[in-house]
Amino acid sequence: MASSMILDECLKEGARASEAGEFTKRAVLNGRIDLTRAEAAAKLIESKSIDSAKILSRQLKGELQQFVNKIRNDLVEILAFIEVNIDYAEEDLPLDLLTQINDRLTNIKNLLENTLETSKSREGLIDGFKISIIGKPNVGKSSLLNALLKYDRAIISPIAGTTRDTVEESLKIGTHLVKFIDTAGIRDASESIEKIGIEKSIEAIEESDIVIALFDGSQEIDQDDEKIIKLLESYKSSKKIIVAINKSDLEKKIITKELDALEIVEISCRENVQIIKEKISSLLDYKSSANDLILISKRQVDEVTKALNYIDDSFSFLKDGELELFAFNINESIKHIASITTSFERSEILDKMFGSFCLGK
Ligand SMILES: Nc1nc2c(ncn2[C@@H]2O[C@H](COP(=O)(O)OP(=O)(O)OP(=O)(O)O)[C@@H](O)[C@H]2O)c(=O)[nH]1
Ligand SMILES: [Mg+2]
Known part of the structure; x- marks a missing residue:
């Protein structure tokens, strides 16, 4: 009773009650938490089992965010590698560069595929x-x-x-x-x-x-x-x-x-x-194994699926040396992976390209 009276007084003085999820939304907009943490927070409130609560608490602490960021950084590095080399003559390319990129990309592909598969086999665990x-x-x-x-x-x-x-x-x-x-x-x-x-x-x-x-x-x-x-x-x-x-x-x-x-x-x-x-x-x-990292929403599954499609398509461009098309595909896959946590900024690639690269030319 007393608390509702206090609330009434506040509202009378011009305050307004918060909307559903407003604080979490503001935290996202102000960059305090990313989208995966916000989604985990929302689902944790209604969690349907001990196992799902365990998974969601880990994601609230940033488990999925870290996973996504790692994959994104790997892809950004691959893209930076390629974009730098697009401008160099073919004979200047290190011989094993394409093989290296192919291997790194295969790794990413496998990680994403495994995550999708695990998430599928746990379907229903989060939403009940x-x-x-x-x-x-x-x-x-x-x-x-x-x-x-x-x-x-x-x-x-x-x-x-x-x-x-x-x-x-x-x-x-x-x-x-x-x-x-x-x-x-x-x-x-x-x-x-x-x-x-x-x-x-x-x-x-x-x-x-x-x-x-x-x-x-x-x-x-x-x-x-x-x-x-x-x-x-x-x-x-x-x-x-x-x-x-x-x-x-x-x-x-x-x-x-x-x-x-x-x-x-x-x-x-x-x-x-x-x-x-x-x-x-x-x-x-x-x-319901609580130990695995899984995607907890359709939005996340859709973004990973789209990113994977672009990665799948990119292999043949790499093989044929069509680096512009390869770069386009990787760029698209980065956009989808990045949007799982936040919006993607192209300036980041530029920083990577010229910051961590020393081509000596
Ligand atoms: N002897 C016996 N009768 C049962 C058993 N289970 C259900 N019944 C009887 O079977 C009849 C139909 O049961 P319901 O549960 O209404 O069947 P239902 O499949 O829901 O039927 P619909 O809603 O019409 O599709 C009832 O008279 C039940 O009492 C059982 O294990 N043993
Ligand atoms: Mg019936």
């Missing part, structure tokens, strides 16, 4: 993991959500097509805060509301890190299950998939031959779903 539950109507998707949450969040009924829209709820699994998405059953739908539900299910799969595909173990596989199996085929390389055979308290009729290539667990939402929790937990642990 999402798990969708899919399956044809009535297999027990909503029952599974409720069993995991230990309370009745979603409506359950023996009528197929009970869940029409997606239902989302967060739950702590191990040290991770995970968002579960219960979807509308997927089948050939003539009814338009159900059709929208199916589209939403596919959307849910797309944005999930793990997909739980549920089947009713007390029935044989039918056409609607086949649809799910087909869908799994198309996602098995991009998503972690857990196949769960539900209703293990009833007599088993399902034959899982078509699913054997995938990881299968048998559960009963009426009795016990512990095994699926363990499975999820081990998949999440696999995705």
Whole structure:
């Protein structure tokens, strides 16, 4: 109460409340912190696990900034080397210069590729993991959500097509805060509301890190299950998939031959779903090592990808001795790498060119 009264007095006297993120934004504009630290600060406030908090705290201290700066400096040096040599006759070039540059650039390329790959394999770690539950109507998707949450969040009924829209709820699994998405059953739908539900299910799969595909173990596989199996085929390389055979308290009729290539667990939402929790937990642990340096936003991933494309293209120009084109590509890659932390200034190359270089000519 007292603090809000003080605030009111200040506002009356002409002060204004700060906008969201304003202090961080000012710190960036005034050059006190770079963009990677600002992004880490923003994500740390909402961090979804101990592992992500560890990664973000390191980036708040400048881990990613240092990595980016090192790569940028290397590229700037390469560019300076080349730009100086563009103006010299070919016979004056040190013989192994091109090989040296090629090696240094290959190193940078490998570093960036590894970082992208590690970041991809940790997808979901920073913004929170999402798990969708899919399956044809009535297999027990909503029952599974409720069993995991230990309370009745979603409506359950023996009528197929009970869940029409997606239902989302967060739950702590191990040290991770995970968002579960219960979807509308997927089948050939003539009814338009159900059709929208199916589209939403596919959307849910797309944005999930793990997909739980549920089947009713007390029935044989039918056409609607086949649809799910087909869908799994198309996602098995991009998503972690857990196949769960539900209703293990009833007599088993399902034959899982078509699913054997995938990881299968048998559960009963009426009795016990512990095994699926363990499975999820081990998949999440696999995705979350706190030791690696990773990119934490789409913006950072996009910039690294663009920089890599320019670097990839530059190799052939170097090989063919087309140094102007090579320099152009390296310059572009520097711009993208540099914009991860800050805006790029060309004067820096000039300083490097004439400051740290002694050509003796
Ligand atoms: N015996 C048995 N019945 C179950 C089990 N899990 C769910 N059921 C029953 O199966 C029926 C369908 O369950 P829901 O959870 O509504 O199924 P759903 O997949 O969400 O269905 P839609 O929302 O219509 O797609 C209900 O009558 C549940 O009580 C289980 O492990 N064993
Ligand atoms: Mg349901």
